[in-house]
Amino acid sequence: MTTAIKDQVTERVTSALVEFGEEPENVKPDSRFEELDIDSLDLVELAQVIEDEYGIEVTDADMDKIKTVQDVADFVSQRQS
C-alpha cells in the first residue's frame, strides 16, 4: 500500500517538475531539486499540488526538509498513514 502511494506520488511529482520545464530524463527519485532546473516559485507550486491533490497541509518548515522527489513521496506517504 505504502509503496503504491509512493510510486503514485513520485509519478505525480515527476510530471509536475516536467511541467515546470525540467527534462523528464533528468528527474530521478534521488534527484535533488537544487540540481534540477527548479526554482523557488516551482517549489511553491509543488507544495500547492501536494496540498490540493493529497489534502495535506505543507508548511514552509516541511518544504525546507524536502530536498528530493523521494522526500516528497516519503512525506505524503507518512502523512497519509
Add this chain to the structure above:
Amino acid sequence: MSTPAATVVEAPAKPERRVGCALVTGASRGIGAATARALAEDGWAVGVNYSRDREGAESVVASIEEIGGRAIALGADVGAEEQADEMLAGVADRLGPVLVLVNNAGVTSDGLLARLGDEAWNHVLEVNLTAAFRLTRGVLGQMMRERFGRIVNVSSVVGLRANPGQANYAAAKAGLIALTRTVAAEVARRGITVNAVAPGLIETELTREITSNGADGLLGAIPARRPGSPEEVAACIRFLVSEEASYVNGAVLPVDGGMAA
C-alpha cells in the same frame, strides 16, 4: 539573495476563451464600476465587490446583464481578512477561478501627519494595501495553475508625488506600486502579469465636490486642464487585462492628464 535560475519560457499560444472570472474590488461606483463594465464587455464574468453600497453594486450588475454579460454582486469589506477570504471562495464557486483581479477598493482618511492618528493610518493601509496583498496571495494559486492571470492594482498619482494631508493614502498607494513590481517579477514566468494604473484627479462622487468648488489651482496643475473620467481609467485597465498586453508586466501607467509628466 539567490536569483532563480533563468528558464526560457515560451510565449503564450494564441488565446483561447478563458474559463474563469474577473474580480473587481470597490466596484459599486467610480473607477471600479466602470472597470467592471469594461471587462464584462470583453466577455469576462465579473464579481462586483462592494463594501456598503449594495444598491450601487446591483445596478452595475444589472447594467452588465443588460448587455448580455454575467456578473454578481459580492458584499465584503476587503480590509477584513475573513470577509475577503469568504468572498474569494464564493466567487470561485459561482463564476470559476479568478483569473483577473483588479484591486481598486480604496478609502481615504486625510490629515496632516503631525495630527494623524494610528487608526487613520492603519485603516487606510489595511484597505488600500494589505487587502491587495491578501487578495493577490489568494488568487495566485488559481492563476499559476491556469498559467494565466492578470492583476491590476489601482494606485494613484499621490503614490508618485507628494500630496500634503495624505501621508497614509500616499504610503499605501506607493506601497501598491512596489507590491506590483515585486509580484510581477515573481510570477511572470507563469503567464501572469501584475501592473498598476496611477490615476490623477478623476471625477467621481468623491472628487466631484472638489472639482465643482472652483478648484482652479488644482486643475491648473493638470496639463489637460480637466479631471479624468472613470471610463478613461477603466479603458487602461481593460487594456492591461487583455491578451494583447501579455508582455506588459510590472508597469505603472499614469492616467492623469499629464500631471506626473
